[in-house]
Amino acid sequence: MASRVWYRYAIQLSDRTAVEVVEGMRARRRNPWYLSDVDLPEGIEPTTDARDRYSIRYYLVAMLFVIFDVETVFMFPWAVIFNKLLLFGLIEMIVFIFILVVGYYYAWQKGALEWV
DSSP: OHHHHHHHHHHHHHHHHHHHHHHHHHHSOSOTTTTTTOOOTTOOOOOSOTTOOOOHHHHHHHHHHHHHHHHHHHHHHHHHTHHHHHHHHHHHHHHHHHHHHHHHHHHHHTTTTOOO
16 A cells, blocks of 8 residues: 555656656747857956956955854744743853854954955
8 A cells, every 4th residue: 555655656756847847848948049149238348357366355254244144044033932932042042142252253353354
């Protein structure tokens, strides 16, 4: 009995995959390279090579932004259920924010936040 269920799901998956492939083939452009000889959409010619070197500080600041932006992603669900967590949730968030402040202070002392 269990093997029949497996076959049913396999058939449904293959049917759906076949439908998606056929629909994708129908919906695609007939000539995918029709814009290959057109300049940039803004009409501005590039002034430098695409493989220029950038300062490592640019990437460092971008990584710090992502790290501290993820902080808000973790804080939002906590704020939604704050009434259910009570004191335990408050202490947990204080520890979380303390760890982030320590990381921020370390990055500040190393000069990662300076653009000069």
